[in-house]
Amino acid sequence: MNVLLSIKPEFIDLIVSGEKQYEFRRTIFKRKDVSTIIVYATTPVSRVVGEFEVDYILCKDVNSLWEETKSFAGVDEDFFFNYFNNKEMGYAIKIKNYNQYPEHKKLIDIYQSPPPQSFAYITV
Numbered sequence: 001m002n003v004l005l006s007i008k009p010e011f012i013d014l015i016v017s018g019e020k021q022y023e024f025r026r027t028i029f030k031r032k033d034v035s036t037i038i039v040y041a042t043t044p045v046s047r048v049v050g051e052f053e054v055d056y057i058l059c060k061d062v063n064s065l066w067e068e069t070k071s072f073a074g075v076d077e078d079f080f081f082n083y084f085n086n087k088e089m090g091y092a093i094k095i096k097n098y099n100q101y102p103e104h105k106k107l108i109d110i111y112q113s114p115p116p117q118s119f120a121y122i123t124v
Helices: 009-017 062-072 077-083 107-111
Strands: 002-007 022-025 036-041 047-061 089-105 119-122
Touching: 002 009, 009 036, 009 047, 009 089, 022 062, 036 089, 047 062, 047 107, 062 077, 062 089, 089 107
Parallel strands: 002 036
Antiparallel strands: 002 119, 022 089, 036 047, 047 089
């Protein structure tokens, strides 16, 4: 099963560079068979730009999550804790084998779907 995630372009750049090896989420998909994340770059790019394999998903209290992921978080501590404001638990998707598409694609052209607020399941 694939999931389409909306990610800000500046974070995608950090993923490509290897500085960001975790994608953080306040909520996560319920299905356990998700193996691939299709990456939708939000505005101003507004295109499907790549994909990566899910290595594993961490679910921890936010303090422990920061301690375990901070070396490759791609964000600073203030940003991290502001993102998880009022949340006790958080999720970190470990990125494996990011593949940047040579040509970015319009979401509507390939999935006939609007951009997801958080994520959407994609059937291939």
